[in-house]
Amino acid sequence: MQNRRDFLKKAGMASAAAAGTTALATPYVHAQSPIRWRLQTYAGAALAEHVVKPAIDAFNKAANGEMEIELYYADQLVPTGELFRAMQNGTIDAVQSDDDSMAAPVDVSVFGGYFPFATRYSLDVQALFYKHGLAEIWEEAYGEVEGVTWLSAGSWDPxxxxxxxxxxxxxxxxxxxxxxxxxxxxxxxxxxxxxxxxxxxxxxxxxxxxxxxxxxxxxxxxxxxxxxxxxxxxxxxxxxxxxWVGSFFANSDRWNEVPDHLKQLFRLAMDSSHYYRLHWYWAGEADLRVNGxxxxxxxxxxxxxxxxxxxxxxxxxxxxxxxxxxxxxxxxxxxxxxxxxxxxxxxxxx
The missing domain is CATH 3.40.190.170 (Bacterial extracellular solute-binding protein, family 7)
Structure with a gap:
């Protein structure tokens, strides 16, 4: 009987200690600072309200405190022509831009932005990247550049x-x-x-x-x-x-620090951004010609x-x-x- 009492006493103390550890550990996890990124877009504030802000706002909400992206507009932190270098050296964490404007030191940068007569419609961009092989070429090109990861391309307006x-x-x-x-x-x-x-x-x-x-x-x-x-x-x-062909990019070290579930969430946010622009521009180009x-x-x-x-x-x-x-x-x-x-x-x- 004495042995049973001693066993139960020790077990109770151990359970209490474990419970205490759990109680202490849970607040610690939630109290940790979220991952914070600074993302600069090529677009000014009025345009960014459509081409990127809805997706970033949605990401921040869905990330539920684990990650937060601060959005900056054209030339707000660095001039557009310096975006690549600033991202590469970690001054900013991510960029939405075309390769051409931000002077990306890759041979395919000439095709970013507006390459003359490369496309007829906005859907051509997604088809070229994700059906006809351009995404693999972009990954290959940026894979040769230290410090920057190409993430996703989408289309804008004519x-x-x-x-x-x-x-x-x-x-x-x-x-x-x-x-x-x-x-x-x-x-x-x-x-x-x-x-x-x-x-x-x-x-x-x-x-x-x-x-x-x-x-x-x-x-x-x-x-x-x-x-x-x-x-x-x-x-x-x-x-x-x-x-127009534009992309999302990230500093490679910062991207690698992001947990897989948040990487997937950001990919969904990029896709959401691409989808929004497809219908926003397509509708606007026609309507404003007629009713503007x-x-x-x-x-x-x-x-x-x-x-x-x-x-x-x-x-x-x-x-x-x-x-x-x-x-x-x-x-x-x-x-x-x-x-x-x-x-x-x-x-x-x-």
Missing amino acids: CHFNTKEPIKSLEDLKGKRVFTFPTAGKFLSRFGVVPVTLPWEDVEVAVQTGELDGIAWSGITEDYTVGWADVTPYLLTNNICGA GKMELTTIPDAEWATVEAEAEKFWDEIAAEGGRKERVVQILRNYRSLMQKAGPPYRYG
């Missing part, structure tokens, strides 16, 4: 000109000072356009002061959303690309615009001639275009 004066012919483009993306600007300079680089937030004022004659950075949805429709009363319906009321639509005749498309073929050849992954990407773009043309409507018309 690239139109919005200008202070109407554009009705290629001659009207000559000498126009235009805010645009690096590769798009390089291509457009063949038609007399003068590409201008400015901080995103300065663009509207630059149009008003005469520093800029127009913008080739977006479709009509963004023109209305960010206020450019108030200072550029004309929209050229011809576009040089059907969708602020911008007059102009068009360069098809026969004349065909010379721009022909010049894009030469541009593709020049990029492909540099070899390596660039040649592989251009070949994928050509194969995809051929497939869409053979498929016919609604994939391609004419």
Whole structure:
């Protein structure tokens, strides 16, 4: 009997100690600081409200205190052209941008943003990346760069000109000072356009002061959303690309520190962001052309615009001639275009 009493006494003490340990351990786990990231987008505040903020807000809520992402807008922490280096050295943890604008030191960066006539519709981007092999090429390219992990690509809007004066012919483009993306600007300079680089937030004022004659950075949805429709009363319906290609990136060390379940949650948030933009832009591009009321639509005749498309073929050849992954990407773009043309409507018309 004495042995039983001693056993029960010791067992009770052990159970109490275990319970105490559990009681102490649980608050400790919940009290630990969440993982905190700073993510900077290429977009200004008004545009970011649509292209990234809903997804980040949803992630933060779903992460339930385990992780929190602080969102910063264009040039808020570092200039857009320095985003890659800032992420690489850990000044910021993640980025939403195109490869081209942030000067990513990879050979495929030329295809980020607006590569002339690479796409016709927004869905082309997702199809090219996740069905036709571009995602694997991007992973390969960034796998060779220390400190940065490419995570996911998606599509934005088509690239139109919005200008202070109407554009009705290629001659009207000559000498126009235009805010645009690096590769798009390089291509457009063949038609007399003068590409201008400015901080995103300065663009509207630059149009008003005469520093800029127009913008080739977006479709009509963004023109209305960010206020450019108030200072550029004309929209050229011809576009040089059907969708902007942008991606999410992260500092590799910070990404590797994230538990697998939060990585998966962030991937779902990125997919949510991609999906939101698909319907937001698609609906806006049509509705605002018809019902916007602020911008007059102009068009360069098809026969004349065909010379721009022909010049894009030469541009593709020049990029492909540099070899390596660039040649592989251009070949994928050509194969995809051929497939869409053979498929016919609604994939391609004419």
